[in-house]
Amino acid sequence: MATTVTGTKPLTKTGFGGGSKSRGPNGNGSPKRNGHRDAFFDSRSAVNRYRIGMWVAMASILMLFTALSSAYIVRAASANDWQPLRMPRVLLLSTALIIFSSVTLEFARRKLKSGEQSAHKRLLVLTALLGLGFLGSQLFAWRGLARQGIYISSNPHSSFFYLLTATHGMHLLGGLAGLGFLMSRSRLSTDDELAAAKRQAQTDAVSLYWHFMDFLWIYLFLLLFLWRQQ
Amino acid sequence: MSVETHEAVHRHEPPTSFIRKYIFSLDHKVIGIQYILLALVAVIVGMAMSVLMRMNLSWPGTNWPILATLFPGGAPGGVINPEFYLSLVTMHGTIMVFFVLTTAPQGGFGNYFLPIQIGAEDMAFPVLNMLSFWVTLVGFIVILSAIFFSGSASTIGPIGGWTGYAPLSALGQIAGPGQGMGMNLWIISIAIFCVGSLLGALNFITTLLNMRTRGMSLMRMPLTCWAWFTTAVLALLSFPVLLGGGILLLLDRLAGTSFFIPGGLYVSGILSGTNPSFPVHTGGSPILWQHLFWFFGHPEVYIAILPGMGATSHILSTFARKPVFGYRAMVFAIFAIGLLGFFVWGHHMFISGMSPYSAMTFSILTLSIGVPSAVKTFNWLGTLWGARIRFTTPMLFAIGFVSLFVAGGITGLVLGQTSLDLPMHDTYFVLAHFHLVMGVASIFGMFAATYFWFPKMFGRMMSESLGKIHFWITFVGVYCIFVPMHVMGLVGMPRRYAQFTEYTFLTRLHPLVVFVSVVAIITVLTQFLFYFNLIWSIFKGKKAGANPWDATTLEWTTASPPPHDNFAGVLPVVYRGPYEFAVPGAPNDFVMQTEPETETERVGGNGHNGHRH
Ligand code: HEM
Numbered sequence A: 001m002a003t004t005v006t007g008t009k010p011l012t013k014t015g016f017g018g019g020s021k022s023r024g025p026n027g028n029g030s031p032k033r034n035g036h037r038d039a040f041f042d043s044r045s046a047v048n049r050y051r052i053g054m055w056v057a058m059a060s061i062l063m064l065f066t067a068l069s070s071a072y073i074v075r076a077a078s079a080n081d082w083q084p085l086r087m088p089r090v091l092l093l094s095t096a097l098i099i100f101s102s103v104t105l106e107f108a109r110r111k112l113k114s115g116e117q118s119a120h121k122r123l124l125v126l127t128a129l130l131g132l133g134f135l136g137s138q139l140f141a142w143r144g145l146a147r148q149g150i151y152i153s154s155n156p157h158s159s160f161f162y163l164l165t166a167t168h169g170m171h172l173l174g175g176l177a178g179l180g181f182l183m184s185r186s187r188l189s190t191d192d193e194l195a196a197a198k199r200q201a202q203t204d205a206v207s208l209y210w211h212f213m214d215f216l217w218i219y220l221f222l223l224l225f226l227w228r229q230q
Numbered sequence B: 001m002s003v004e005t006h007e008a009v010h011r012h013e014p015p016t017s018f019i020r021k022y023i024f025s026l027d028h029k030v031i032g033i034q035y036i037l038l039a040l041v042a043v044i045v046g047m048a049m050s051v052l053m054r055m056n057l058s059w060p061g062t063n064w065p066i067l068a069t070l071f072p073g074g075a076p077g078g079v080i081n082p083e084f085y086l087s088l089v090t091m092h093g094t095i096m097v098f099f100v101l102t103t104a105p106q107g108g109f110g111n112y113f114l115p116i117q118i119g120a121e122d123m124a125f126p127v128l129n130m131l132s133f134w135v136t137l138v139g140f141i142v143i144l145s146a147i148f149f150s151g152s153a154s155t156i157g158p159i160g161g162w163t164g165y166a167p168l169s170a171l172g173q174i175a176g177p178g179q180g181m182g183m184n185l186w187i188i189s190i191a192i193f194c195v196g197s198l199l200g201a202l203n204f205i206t207t208l209l210n211m212r213t214r215g216m217s218l219m220r221m222p223l224t225c226w227a228w229f230t231t232a233v234l235a236l237l238s239f240p241v242l243l244g245g246g247i248l249l250l251l252d253r254l255a256g257t258s259f260f261i262p263g264g265l266y267v268s269g270i271l272s273g274t275n276p277s278f279p280v281h282t283g284g285s286p287i288l289w290q291h292l293f294w295f296f297g298h299p300e301v302y303i304a305i306l307p308g309m310g311a312t313s314h315i316l317s318t319f320a321r322k323p324v325f326g327y328r329a330m331v332f333a334i335f336a337i338g339l340l341g342f343f344v345w346g347h348h349m350f351i352s353g354m355s356p357y358s359a360m361t362f363s364i365l366t367l368s369i370g371v372p373s374a375v376k377t378f379n380w381l382g383t384l385w386g387a388r389i390r391f392t393t394p395m396l397f398a399i400g401f402v403s404l405f406v407a408g409g410i411t412g413l414v415l416g417q418t419s420l421d422l423p424m425h426d427t428y429f430v431l432a433h434f435h436l437v438m439g440v441a442s443i444f445g446m447f448a449a450t451y452f453w454f455p456k457m458f459g460r461m462m463s464e465s466l467g468k469i470h471f472w473i474t475f476v477g478v479y480c481i482f483v484p485m486h487v488m489g490l491v492g493m494p495r496r497y498a499q500f501t502e503y504t505f506l507t508r509l510h511p512l513v514v515f516v517s518v519v520a521i522i523t524v525l526t527q528f529l530f531y532f533n534l535i536w537s538i539f540k541g542k543k544a545g546a547n548p549w550d551a552t553t554l555e556w557t558t559a560s561p562p563p564h565d566n567f568a569g570v571l572p573v574v575y576r577g578p579y580e581f582a583v584p585g586a587p588n589d590f591v592m593q594t595e596p597e598t599e600t601e602r603v604g605g606n607g608h609n610g611h612r613h
């Protein structure tokens, strides 16, 4: 019995990071590096939190849109008052703009990696402008619908259209704030190794988010205009 | 690598201004205490409401002059009217579930101790951490203000229960008392709360993944950390769903949409669409709200209880002076409970008219949660088995937690079966079940945590004798309150009714109803002993050293209270698991996690290696 109640780790293991043999990701660098004393406080490990945090945040945003999508699907199937909207043409422009903005941001990220500061900054500004263009184009779509007398309460499809575009737009505003943050950082010098790694991690995190918004919009676009168009 | 020294020995000095230090603090310890204070205030409000409800049930017509001034609409002449009773039910449930059970265990103790127990200086994102508290506080202020609104000149507050079922909650003013502004504020408060919790969850998960100190592998974490982590994952994935549902509900109320409102409703004598006060609605699905709500709601009960489970495991092991029985099984059980918790929401909807096949699926999944729950229970008993227990106050409350969890869990197995739930749904039986297993058990977990960690947080011990009186009255009290409620439920007493005087088949129960109320009042009053003990001990308690309980985890390696950066600039290094009590061959009966291996251990001379690999 004595051994069964002693549910702790054996005392005989040596070295740091005993515990489980197959080690989970603990963010302190790659599994290979983890547990080796000298590499432990590698600067990349501490800044990894921005990337991890962004993945976690995206999981939760994904749940929000999953909930709204399931409401959409249930609502579309549960009654016969569904009147599909004609797709506002300007949404094609929105889609093009946001895809393009993802591309420019990806370039911006690479430029930072290769140390081309001013190109990096210019691409950030371009991305933000494209993002603003996307939002403008979404508002234009709203105005078009409102001109035809289609408001949020007009019918279930319009309710979801306004709701989903607004929710996505609000999240995109968060992305713009992120870009603004990166721009405010781009004046800082990057001599310090840790500061440089941190900035790279923050840039990675913001671009992760931005691409996520891009993907999310394409998904919503398909859901809104392909899912149920009798 | 130049960074290493930079990070490891740099001391972070605390901010000096009062505001940055105690109000808008970025220090996870201060934020943790702020959360605990919030819960301590919220629970007084919740308890006061429960007393009002109990007195209304057992002594209808009780006159409260103060209510007459505060709520002229809800308690005209000081006597609670039925609508106000329902609003009290709603407020009590909402405040208890959200602002007590979701704040203190996770935001409070989790915030304070998770970083210290994994050997970190702070949370990963201190600013987000601060925001999460302040957002939650705003949510609390909004919910408190909700009870002073109704819309139609009288102060009643929201009526809808903590579940806010549609279509009642979706219709607005037309649906009668309690459906006006108060209901809007209720929804808004919950939405705000969701945002605050999400910020917190994000922080917990990132901190745990990214900031564990050297040697702190996942399987060397205290079970408390596992519990907080799982809770954060549950919150991260379930609160967005409630938030989504809340947005839809608010749109139905304010923007005239029909997500949850079906067509052809006839409310307060008006058919939908025939009067400007009741615009036309078609095709919405009230059941959709139930799905969204309970997809969040069931994980929520685990959000409330898991931190208590973690604290209980931790405390049982410490005072049994034995390692937790089956550490690994405990970790998997926590995860299994969390995971299964996402697939059982339908057990709250057996009477919603769902297909018997889905009901059966939900029923089987629900009963299967019994397996990891039983694993936990038996491992707790295994930890206690044959131990020379130190019966301190935290230990008593931890044992009380196990007792309540079992007592409430057993009726869960009853309610999880469709055929039994159909007649018992919405009776006092359900009320008794969830109060024991979720409400009071979690509260006991928090009491245990408070008595246990108080010396670390304030550098002084709480009074043991007051603590023991507090424990025994509360322990006996809650059983005397909630066990009779099972009987009432079996007789058929419905939940959320303001009075039972008109129901002849319930008059026989009246003595029991009065008994419960009397005990409830005594139990509530006893809680002031706890408050007194808290405040008194902060100033006058016996001085505590760094490790008053002879415990092993990292928080006991630093000063009480810990310095601003937790470990005074030198991060601890971890060499072993969290519960090394009664280690054969060790000089003390406990070995701290920071204790390096001895030579004997390294060569395996302690007599129990070999067969462990
Ligand atoms: C002193 C201890 C407590 C007493 C005497 C008490 C009493 C009550 C009473 C009388 C009701 C209303 C029953 C009805 O008319 O349907 C109620 C409902 C409720 N209570 Fe408590 N309560 C206590 C503690 C708690 C705690 C700690 C929680 C935390 C989870 C809690 C959560 C709830 C919930 C969720 C409801 C249901 C509200 C609803 O129907 O929407 N209670 N309680």
Ligand SMILES: [Cu+2]
Binding pocket: B297, B298, B301, B344, B345, B347, B348
């Ligand atoms: Cu449930």
